[in-house]
Amino acid sequence: MPLIRVLVVEDEPLAAEAHAVYVGRLAGFELVGTAGTGQDAFRQVVAAASAGTPIDLVLMDMNLPDSHGLDVSRRIRAAGLATDIIAITAVRDLENVRGAIAAGVVQYLIKPFTYSTFATKLSSYRDFRAELNGQASVVTQSGVDHAFASLRAPTDIARPKGVANSTLDSLVAYLQAHAAPVSASELMEPLGLSRVTARRYLEYLADKGLVLRAPRYGTPGRPENEYRWKSAG
Structure with missing residues (x-):
């Protein structure tokens, strides 16, 4: 499956760098650029589509210095560009959430967040694309249901006591870097x-x-489970 081409749109340089690094750590994704304004974001999306190398996914900050992220999202939709958008914002009010849905935003990620939360959202999106790409030209109801279920992958499982973000991030990075299952x-x-x-x-x-x-079968001693990072393949 081709890599998912990602544009990070964020006006805060440190946040933009962090999001870019996060994208680089995720299997199946490729960072193609960053933009600090809505105008630059729209220009890059249009230019990439014109060059035959379209941007698949935009990680869109909502509060940009020259425009609102939803306005940029609507411009992308109005231009007929098949680019998906994940909103990344500290804005939590219901009006903005409804506006994001109306603008075709596929995920809504609220700041601040950890890498594991970021990875969960993008992994769900990756699975969503894989499900859709695996369908025939005419989809079935069950196929559509499976695809949209990927976007609703469970993310609210109660975190066990003592689970630290730093250790969780290290373990996630290890699993993503090793294809073979581990115990x-x-x-x-x-x-x-x-x-x-x-x-x-x-x-x-x-x-x-x-x-x-x-x-895991065939090992001496008591049985144990093995674990492997869930990829889009």
């Missing part, structure tokens, strides 16, 4: 975790739908 005991040495702690984090990610969990 909790195999994470002890590379991440410096106890088996019990590693298993708690892995089970949390599995319950959130980010990690595939399966029993």
Whole structure:
């Protein structure tokens, strides 16, 4: 499956850099640029489409120095460009959320957020694209239902006590970098975790739908599960 081409639109340089780094850490995505204004964002989307290398996804800040992110989103839609948009904003009022839905925004990510939350949203979007791309030219009802269910991947599983963002991010990065499934005991040495702690984090990610969990057969001793980062493939 081709990489998902991403444009980060954010006027705060540190936030833009952080989002760019986050995109680079996610399998299946490719950062193609950043924009600090709505005008620059629209220009880049149009230019990429004209060059035959369209931008698939825009991570759109809502409060830009020259315009509102929703206005930029509407301009993209009005131009007939098939670019998806994820809103990234600290704005929480219902009017903006409704406006984002009306403008065709596929996800709404509220600042501040951790890398794991960012990864959850984009992974859900990646699965959504994979489901749609796997459909025939004429889709079925179940196919559409499966695709939209990907966008609603569970993200509100209660976090177990003692689960720290830094450790969670390290574990997610490790799983994304290793295609082969791993057990909790195999994470002890590379991440410096106890088996019990590693298993708690892995089970949390599995319950959130980010990690595939399966029993491991053919090993001595008591049975254990193995875990693999859920990819779009």
